[in-house]
Amino acid sequence: MRYDYLYRYYDLYTEGGFKRMMNEGFNCRNNHYPYALTVTGPGHATVYTGSVPAVHGIVGNEWYDQFSKKVIYCAEDSTVKTVGSTNASVGKMSPKNMLTSTVTDQLRIATNFRSKTIGVAIKDRGSILPAGHAANAAYWFDSKTGNWVTSTYYMEDLPQWLKDYNAKKMPANYLTKGWQLLLPADKYIQSSADDVAWEGLISGSKKPVFPYELAGTAGDPFSVVLDTPWGNTITKEIAIEAIKGEKMGKGTDTDFLAISFSSPDRIGHRAGPNAIEQQDDFLRLDREFADLFNFLDSWVGKGEYTVFLSADHGVMDVPGFAQSHKLPAGLISGRQLQATISTALDETFGKDKYMIQSENNQIYLDHALLKKKNITVAAITEVVKDAALTIPGVADVLNLTDMGKAPLNTYQLELYKNNVNAKRSGDIQIISQPGWFYGTATGTSHGTPYNYDTQVPFVMFGWGIKKGETLRRTSVSDIAPTIASLLHILPGSGNVGNAVEEALKK
Known part of the structure; x- marks a missing residue:
């Protein structure tokens, strides 16, 4: 969710959803990610740890592990099993790859584990990372069976309220x-x-136009539901069922429900931020928010709960859209880039496989080979840079192992420094130009240090929150310490942010 969606669609929002948050609460209108690689896993981890990828360790949705010699998914855990589905792989997940505690963890510790903390999201990483290490539960969606599931990291069997919801087969109905x-x-x-050329297609559709008939594939029948606002509906329904089923907010200690609505991301990737599909999705999400807030009003009372809204990243305009309006944009050919770099390295150092993996637009080098040939990362970087800058859309190349000497502008250099974890990051970063990304002619992406990807909402309302706004620059890393200050608890173990004190009632 980009920040501008709050205002772009404002006139068509209801009074009970986004408008209620903005008009009753506190709006940080200049809120940004403090690092460069703005993608889902790091975003969720940063919101809830108050940290940055360099510290909390979630440097991407995936990264290459130099020790095990394999790509690691941010929430993967081979030691646990699926609970709630016959799909064995969907539940092999936990927060073990996150290296610091979250504000949700700190709440559990502060109340001697009486507080309940639960994560809910279609995406496993959107549920697991926010819920934290000490969570009571995290639940996510299995698109192959249509069930909400968890893993044995949390429990051995689903609670009855979730079994009852799964039995209703709501995804099949939608x-x-x-x-x-x-x-x-x-x-x-x-x-x-x-109907524009740069929009992708929903499964089963022949054109990207309304109305859509939904047809799931044989092996993944419910994934298409998540590509529509119905994904938000089932997320809201599970959130409410969790509150009721676990009696959250009814005890003597504060409980914490972390909800991530993931369908806007799926719709936005396919259609882009200027599509009717994305506007319709946010208008419907606004109604889902209103339903959730109305339920909370009746469950614990108006003013007796606190809500904050943010996003795991923003998004860039589809290059085709930008180009149609004479704005700078384009597509980088990843295949051409890799071939050009490989050729340059072979010509300079002799034919060999110097690059062993590429993740997050980073190159991981074979350090054993470099040591054997007595080649430094700096020497490799120099060759890579000369080669990569010949490719349209490439802005710069950065040696991540020696950033003190990087001839990069100060603003971006800090963002990239906040990304680098010595054990998980690559050796060389390829930086794209604004408006450019690796991809196809339809749909769009994110993951850059540019404003369209870094600026996301931070709006709070409810108990303990003043009415107002600020235009001073705040950070996504400020969210967790703000909530921690509200609750009078310690922030997460890797926290680097500061509380937005002007938002809190004294």
Whole structure:
């Protein structure tokens, strides 16, 4: 969710959702990620740890591990098993790869583990990382069976309330409903036309136009539901069922429910931020928020709970959209880039495999080979840079092992420094130009140090929160310490942020 969605669609929001948060609460209007590689896993970890990838260790959704010689997924855990599904792989997940504690962990510690902390999201990483290490539970969605699941890291069997929800087969019900516009088409004046060349297709559709009929694939029948606002609906439903089933907010200690709505990301990747699909999704998400807040009003009372809103990253305009309006943008050919770099290295140092992996636009080098040939990372970087800068869309090349000598502007250098973890990051970073990314002609992406990816909402309302706003620059790393200050608990063990004190009632 980019920050501008708060205002871009404001006139069509209801009074009970986004508007309620903005009009009753405190809005940090200049809130940014303090690091460069803005992707989902690091985003969730940063929101809840108050830290940065260099410290909390979630440097990407995946990274290459130099010790095990394999790619690691941020939430993977081969020592645990699936609970709630016959799909064995979906539940091999836990927060063990996150190196620091979260504000949710600190709440559990502060109350001697009486507080309940639960994570809910379609994506496993969007549930697990926010819930923290000491969570009571984290639940995520299995698109192969349509069930919400967890892992044996948390429990051996699903609670009855979740079994009851799974038994209703709501995803199958929503699959039959398709996706129609919420409002008349002429209301979507903030979006592009409904059929443009740069939009991707939903599974089963022939054109990216409304109305959509939803057809799941044989091996993954419910994934298509997540590509629509129905993904937000089932997330809201599970959130409410968790509150009721676990009696959250009814005890003497504060409970914490971490909810991530993941369908805006899936829709945004495919259609882009200027599509009618994304506007309709946020208008519907606004209604889901209103339903959730109304439920909380009745469950614990108005003003008796606190909500904060942020996002794991922003998003760039689709290059095709930008180019159609004469804005600088384009696609980088990853295949051409890799071939050009490989050729340059072979010509300079002799034919060999110097690059063993590429993740997060970073190159991981074979250090044993470099040592054998007496080649330094600096020497490799110099060759890579000369070669890569010939490729359209490449802005710079950075030696991540010696950033003190990097001839990069001060602002971006700090963002990249906050990304680098010595055990998990690559050796060389390829930096793209603004408006450029690695991908295809349809859809869009994120993961850069540019404003469209770094600026996300931070809005709070409810118990302990003042009404107001600030335009001073705040950081996503400030979110967790702000909530920790509100609760009078310690921030996470790797915290680097500061509380937004002007948002809190004295």
